[in-house]
Amino acid sequence: MISRSEQKTLLNRTPRFEDMLCSLYAAPRMPGGVVKETKKVVAIARKFNVQVIRARTLELDKKMHEEPDYLAWDFVREANRWGFYSMWYPKQIGCKGYSFFSMPPFIEEIASACLGMANLIMVHYLGVTVLASSMNVRLIRRLFMDTIEGEKTDSPCIFSTAITEPGAGTDVEETELVDKGNITCYAQKVPGGYRVNGTKVFISNGHLATWHMLIAYSDLKKPSENMVVLAVKNGTKGFSFGKMEKKLGQKCCPASELIFNDCFIPDEYVCADMRMDMPKTGLSKKDLAASLLDDTLAASRCGVGAFGAGGARGAFETALKFAAKTKVKGRLLINHEWAQCILAEMYKNMLAARLAYMESNYANGVFGPMAVFQYKPVYYFSKYMPVRFFNLFENFFRKPVATKLLRRARLLAFKQENNQITAGLGSFCKFSATDLAVKNCHLALEMMGQAGLRHDKNAEKILRDSKLLQIYEGTNQLNRLNLFKCLIARDFPQTVVFDE
Amino acid sequence: MSANSNKELKLLAGAALEFAKKELAPNRENNDRFPFGPFWNPVLEKAFELDFFHTTLPEEFSGIGQGMSSLCTVLENISQEDASLAGIIFTNTQAQEIMRIAKSDGLLKKAGNAKTVKEFLIAFPAFNNPSEVEHVASASKSGDGYTVSGGIEYVVLGGMAAQAVIPARLDGQDGYSFFFVDLSANGINRSDPVFSLGFHACPAVDMTFNNVKAALIGEEGRGQEYFEKMADRMSVAAAAISLGIMKGSLKEALDYCTKRFQGGREIIKWSEMKMILGNMAVMTKNAELILSAACGATDAGKNGWEQCCRAAAIHIQEMACDLTTDGIQVLGGVGYMKDFGQEKRFRDAKQAQSLLGMASLKKVQYLESIAG
Numbered sequence: 109m110i111s112r113s114e115q116k117t118l119l120n121r122t123p124r125f126e127d128m129l130c131s132l133y134a135a136p137r138m139p140g141g142v143v144k145e146t147k148k149v150v151a152i153a154r155k156f157n158v159q160v161i162r163a164r165t166l167e168l169d170k171k172m173h174e175e176p177d178y179l180a181w182d183f184v185r186e187a188n189r190w191g192f193y194s195m196w197y198p199k200q201i202g203c204k205g206y207s208f209f210s211m212p213p214f215i216e217e218i219a220s221a222c223l224g225m226a227n228l229i230m231v232h233y234l235g236v237t238v239l240a241s242s243m244n245v246r247l248i249r250r251l252f253m254d255t256i257e258g259e260k261t262d263s264p265c266i267f268s269t270a271i272t273e274p275g276a277g278t279d280v281e282e283t284e285l286v287d288k289g290n291i292t293c294y295a296q297k298v299p300g301g302y303r304v305n306g307t308k309v310f311i312s313n314g315h316l317a318t319w320h321m322l323i324a325y326s327d328l329k330k331p332s333e334n335m336v337v338l339a340v341k342n343g344t345k346g347f348s349f350g351k352m353e354k355k356l357g358q359k360c361c362p363a364s365e366l367i368f369n370d371c372f373i374p375d376e377y378v379c380a381d382m383r384m385d386m387p388k389t390g391l392s393k394k395d396l397a398a399s400l401l402d403d404t405l406a407a408s409r410c411g412v413g414a415f416g417a418g419g420a421r422g423a424f425e426t427a428l429k430f431a432a433k434t435k436v437k438g439r440l441l442i443n444h445e446w447a448q449c450i451l452a453e454m455y456k457n458m459l460a461a462r463l464a465y466m467e468s469n470y471a472n473g474v475f476g477p478m479a480v481f482q483y484k485p486v487y488y489f490s491k492y493m494p495v496r497f498f499n500l501f502e503n504f505f506r507k508p509v510a511t512k513l514l515r516r517a518r519l520l521a522f523k524q525e526n527n528q529i530t531a532g533l534g535s536f537c538k539f540s541a542t543d544l545a546v547k548n549c550h551l552a553l554e555m556m557g558q559a560g561l562r563h564d565k566n567a568e569k570i571l572r573d574s575k576l577l578q579i580y581e582g583t584n585q586l587n588r589l590n591l592f593k594c595l596i597a598r599d600f601p602q603t604v605v606f607d608e
Numbered sequence: 609m610s611a612n613s614n615k616e617l618k619l620l621a622g623a624a625l626e627f628a629k630k631e632l633a634p635n636r637e638n639n640d641r642f643p644f645g646p647f648w649n650p651v652l653e654k655a656f657e658l659d660f661f662h663t664t665l666p667e668e669f670s671g672i673g674q675g676m677s678s679l680c681t682v683l684e685n686i687s688q689e690d691a692s693l694a695g696i697i698f699t700n701t702q703a704q705e706i707m708r709i710a711k712s713d714g715l716l717k718k719a720g721n722a723k724t725v726k727e728f729l730i731a732f733p734a735f736n737n738p739s740e741v742e743h744v745a746s747a748s749k750s751g752d753g754y755t756v757s758g759g760i761e762y763v764v765l766g767g768m769a770a771q772a773v774i775p776a777r778l779d780g781q782d783g784y785s786f787f788f789v790d791l792s793a794n795g796i797n798r799s800d801p802v803f804s805l806g807f808h809a810c811p812a813v814d815m816t817f818n819n820v821k822a823a824l825i826g827e828e829g830r831g832q833e834y835f836e837k838m839a840d841r842m843s844v845a846a847a848a849i850s851l852g853i854m855k856g857s858l859k860e861a862l863d864y865c866t867k868r869f870q871g872g873r874e875i876i877k878w879s880e881m882k883m884i885l886g887n888m889a890v891m892t893k894n895a896e897l898i899l900s901a902a903c904g905a906t907d908a909g910k911n912g913w914e915q916c917c918r919a920a921a922i923h924i925q926e927m928a929c930d931l932t933t934d935g936i937q938v939l940g941g942v943g944y945m946k947d948f949g950q951e952k953r954f955r956d957a958k959q960a961q962s963l964l965g966m967a968s969l970k971k972v973q974y975l976e977s978i979a980g
Contacts, residue, residue: 170803173644173803174644272941275869276870277870277940277941278870278871278940279870279871285870285871288871288872288873289869289870289871289872290869309941310941353945354637354945354946354947355944355945355946355951356936356944356945356946356951356954356955357944363945434741435741435742436740436741436966436969437739437740446968446972447968450968546933550929550958551968553805553958553961553962553967554961554962554966554967554968555966555967555968556966557735557736557740557741557962557965557966557967557969558733558735558736558741558761558762558962559741560805560962561735561762561804561805561806561958561959561962562762562802562803562804563802563803563804563805564802564803568804568805568955568958571805571958572805572955575933575936575944575951575954576944578933578937579936579937579940579941579943579944580941583937583940584937585880585881585884585937588880589880606871608878608879
């Protein structure tokens with residue numbers, strides 16, 4: 109009926125099979141152990157919600173209203189005690205080594221109870237993703253060990269990621285725009301390292317982090333080709349904290365200003381330098397920077413999608429609880445047909461948000477930079493091989509050659525079409541799930557009347573918290589354009605994006 | 609409103625906007641810190657001196673005796689900068705309207721004659737329709753008068769006003785009635801200010817009454833009728849608050865877009881941004897036209913003016929919530945921060961949507977009012 113080659117041709121037509129049914133394509137390729145791990149981390153998150161978050165979320169949010177400069181160390185220490193800041197670190201360095209695939213469902217669980225607290229935990233992994241995307245094995249190991257030490261000593265060591273600048277928000281999220289932007293964070297190459305001058309703003313967890321993954325530029329005239337990723341530790345001379353923003357929501361997670369004033373960062377803390385130490389693969393420096401940025405954003409936007417699902421769920425659960433016990437016009441609200449339809453709509457929004465981030469999660473699992481770890485032989489090898497086996501290679505991983513080999517392997521495996529799926533679906537789930545979260549919050553408040561307005565009923569907090577999701581990791585408008593660029597424009601060569 | 613069709617309204621609009629810019633805008637962030645910062649008593653006193661609280665109060669009760677167009681003009685212009693003050697005026701006017709509709713002239717006169725704003729203000733549960741969720745106290749006859757007992761949630765201005773208008777059900781009766789309570793009486797407990805989404809400087813408290821003397825407003829058991837009549841008129845005033853918030857949000861968005869550069873040019877030059885701003889501008893213009901028509905119909909007593917007001921309010925309040933979401937989005941990260949007014953407008957728009965009761969149920973109720 110249909111030949112093999114004909115089938116291949118037909119399935120490569122738009123929409124490609126992998127784009128259209130990514131999860132169906134991906135699921136059989138993933139190891140079954142991932143399901144077991146995901147169940148476990150979801151259960152851990154639920155326990156944490158019951159024992160920690162639900163008891164503290166409103167109290168902490170109110171405290172932040174009262175004292176906007178308060179730092180939520182108590183909560184961060186608690187999350188640190190639960191081992192959350194190293195939960196997805198590799199087993200080979202003594203951590204749980206859960207699959208990255210299990211992270212978004214974990215995020216949804218925590219976020220359904222409190223988006224701000226979820227941010228206090230998960231923004232750390234944005235830093236981890238930036239660091240991991242650099243493939244700098246020596247530095248990854250060095251910084252991961254700091255987190256592990258922080259867990260042992262009850263002194264949390266978490267990471268922040270510093271990208272946004274006062275004059276450049278959208279511009280620094282997109283390599284097509286960055287050369288036209290008002291970029292000021294300059295990393296000047298000097299003997300033995302970089303000297304950094306500039307300011308970063310809106311840095312989530314900035315004041316709470318020990319290490320800051322700083323995206324700076326060694327040539328401000330052509331930042332797209334001169335991106336430098338640096339790891340900056342608190343206490344480094346020339347680095348200081350500026351103000352903490354007063355935000356609408358997610359108040360417990362500080363949005364910090366980071367100031368670099370002749371701040372010298374030695375070579376050993378350079379995560380990646382597009383100009384200096386990338387293997388020759390045929391990719392331009394701009395493409396290299398774009399691939400690093402896209403890898404990071406595909407993962408982080410999937411995470412924000414999971415935040416969105418959590419927000420949509422939190423709003424739904426709050427409204428449902430209210431409807432189940434509140435009488436309106438003499439009968440329980442939950443028994444009014446119009447209310448049942450609104451609750452069904454909210455359930456749909458929550459489910460759609462979850463499906464959106466899971467589709468992106470599947471895409472990252474089979475096409476993203478960490479896909480190799482989901483490849484069944486690699487997955488089971490890393491799970492069941494004794495740690496002492498990996499210790500044999502410890503010295504090798506400390507050497508620059510390990511970083512070079514890994515980078516080469518990653519860049520050789522780089523395929524534009526894979527990048528388009530992961531980046532495109534990352535943007536898709538980011539703006540879809542977060543819009544649905546805000547939509548659900550509106551529906552919850554409209555159904556709850558004056559109860560929805562009260563801080564002690566939680567619904568208004570979820571609305572305030574959710575609104576931020578439409579802004580960070582690229583505004584939802586930028587993400588719509590990125591989806592267009594990645595998944596639509598490719599079939600129309602005459603299309604230009606970000607260059608109106 | 610664009611219905612500045614006569615000189616008087618134009619003057620009123622100018623005065624309210626000037627007051628908002630001079631007295632409200634500069635301290636918006638500080639005033640919004642309540643209950644974690646000081647309450648803005650001096651601002652209230654100035655607004656009182658300017659008769660913003662007296663707009664629709666009949667002249668025989670020391671008011672100005674203007675129609676809804678005037679009240680809406682004041683509320684809209686004030687709300688461009690800070691809707692909390694509009695919330696206070698709105699709440700007070702709701703209570704006045706209940707008394708006016710019930711023809712409780714004696715009580716209205718007493719309230720109208722007050723010389724200070726504190727003596728003048730009347731607390732009222734502004735966000736609840738008592739026939740929806742029953743936040744209603746119980747009332748008993750006591751000699752020639754009445755006493756009320758029980759709790760009522762979210763009484764706006766309950767923490768500062770000298771008196772309150774509250775709903776209570778008389779023993780053995782189905783419907784509820786409204787009562788006038790002197791809040792200096794014994795037996796009244798107030799919670800701390802209820803921390804809320806928006807209108808921070810228009811605070812509410814939960815109140816409990818324990819055999820507190822109260823005066824009946826109008827007739828027994830007619831509370832729902834008074835409330836609905838009041839809501840017919842006040843819907844349009846609630847819509848005016850939302851319109852003011854929309855105008856303020858649009859203006860700040862436009863200002864920002866001409867100053868902020870991304871991709872090497874002002875963001876207003878990006879066509880997607882133009883689309884968002886265009887949508888905001890269209891919504892604002894439509895809201896202005898709808899409100900103007902509803903006010904006109906109300907003041908002229910045109911047939912069906914009640915439905916005009918209700919429908920206008922539902923639509924404008926919904927648009928205000930959509931618009932203020934975009935108002936933050938246009939500013940990006942800074943829109944989410946308190947340094948600008950957008951995040952407050954976003955909260956206030958959502959708060960305003962629940963004035964007079966549940967937003968969702970208002971549509972059901974509207975349908976019932978036209979379909980019977």
